[in-house]
Amino acid sequence: MIDLRSDTVTRPSPEMLEAMANAETGDDVYGEDPTVNRLEAIAAEITEKESALFVSSGTQGNLLALLSHCQRGDEYIAGQEAHTYRFEAGGGAVLGGIQPQPVPFNDRGELALEEIRQVIKPDDHHFANTRLLCLENTQSGKVLSMDYLKSAAELARSFNLDLHLDGARIFNAAVKLNLNIKEICQYFDTVSICFSKGLAAPVGSVLVGDGDIIGRARRWRKMVGGGMRQAGILAAACIYALEHNIDRLVEDHRRTETLANCLNALPLFALEEQPQTNMLFLKLPDEVLKRLGTWLLEHDVCIADSRWVLHRDISDADLYRIMELCTEFNDRVLA
Numbered sequence: 001m002i003d004l005r006s007d008t009v010t011r012p013s014p015e016m017l018e019a020m021a022n023a024e025t026g027d028d029v030y031g032e033d034p035t036v037n038r039l040e041a042i043a044a045e046i047t048e049k050e051s052a053l054f055v056s057s058g059t060q061g062n063l064l065a066l067l068s069h070c071q072r073g074d075e076y077i078a079g080q081e082a083h084t085y086r087f088e089a090g091g092g093a094v095l096g097g098i099q100p101q102p103v104p105f106n107d108r109g110e111l112a113l114e115e116i117r118q119v120i121k122p123d124d125h126h127f128a129n130t131r132l133l134c135l136e137n138t139q140s141g142k143v144l145s146m147d148y149l150k151s152a153a154e155l156a157r158s159f160n161l162d163l164h165l166d167g168a169r170i171f172n173a174a175v176k177l178n179l180n181i182k183e184i185c186q187y188f189d190t191v192s193i194c195f196s197k198g199l200a201a202p203v204g205s206v207l208v209g210d211g212d213i214i215g216r217a218r219r220w221r222k223m224v225g226g227g228m229r230q231a232g233i234l235a236a237a238c239i240y241a242l243e244h245n246i247d248r249l250v251e252d253h254r255r256t257e258t259l260a261n262c263l264n265a266l267p268l269f270a271l272e273e274q275p276q277t278n279m280l281f282l283k284l285p286d287e288v289l290k291r292l293g294t295w296l297l298e299h300d301v302c303i304a305d306s307r308w309v310l311h312r313d314i315s316d317a318d319l320y321r322i323m324e325l326c327t328e329f330n331d332r333v334l335a
């Protein structure tokens with residue numbers, strides 16, 4: 001089966017499994033797992049932050065960030081479609097009494113500075129206390145420009161807001177811009193990073209920041225049941241991913257572009273826009289998309305909706321198969 005639903009569907013490779021099997025372990029709740037400690041040290045180093053915390057998922061990383069930056073009655077600003085606000089079950093509100101203030105993403109995946117400025121509340125007892133700005137990079141596969149990050153950070157600082165980056169796919173952004181992730185991280189107090197997306201590890205994310213905030217996050221992690229014991233077997237997969245699966249993201253980006261060019265040349269197909277990283281978004285009537293999904297599934301290609309995501313488990317041969325099937329579908333429908 002060729003699975004285009006998400007880059008979370010990758011399976012650990014034999015080499016990654018071997019690294020997991022050979023991992024040195026200890027009890028990480030006691031701080032004694034050498035492999036987790038090594039992963040946290042590497043993560044802090046490559047992001048140029050003081051400290052890092054291994055967490056079970058990107059959702060947990062974002063939740064711990066919200067809880068560590070904000071108090072009950074505080075507010076965070078995030079995109080209307082942001083993962084933190086939209087797809088994490090309202091954890092900040094449920095567990096922290098933290099109010100979200102959503103703002104629409106523009107077509108570059110940014111929160112427009114003017115929109116941010118307008119929702120920051122004055123210091124007045126009528127209002128929640130605006131505390132934190134959350135950005136997302138990549139946002140639906142779009143890479144935020146360094147100029148934008150710099151201006152957004154300046155704006156946030158001028159209002160004494162902290163900054164958190166949901167960097168689930170930060171490596172896709174860094175590879176696309178051909179720079180180091182620390183260049184992106186410099187604008188943020190905390191960054192959460194997933195190893196289980198394009199980096200193809202089975203489990204694991206990390207939250208990075210200064211010692212104080214990661215200390216608070218560690219307490220929250222324990223409270224929400226995220227203290228894991230011989231977690232080194234998982235951390236080993238993440239270290240393997242950092243060492244072997246970053247540079248190859250260009251292949252996912254290249255295949256996504258090739259697929260986009262193929263689809264754009266077919267009269268039936270249209271895309272929302274030219275993809276920047278490993279995701280493309282089809283613009284097809286619902287009924288056509290449904291028929292396409294059925295057709296593809298009959299030929300062992302799985303899609304969820306109009307978002308198609310490329311990843312480590314999609315080869316060039318798979319790519320050609322997808323393009324062949326889409327071409328055939330085009331010809332049949334228009335025949």
Ligand SMILES: *Cc1c(COP(=O)(O)O)cnc(C)c1O
Pocket residue numbers: 057058059060062083084136166168169194196197205
């Ligand atoms: C996947 C994702 C996360 C975290 O997801 P988990 O499944 O909890 O690891 C956070 N933000 C974005 C933008 C994501 O795509």
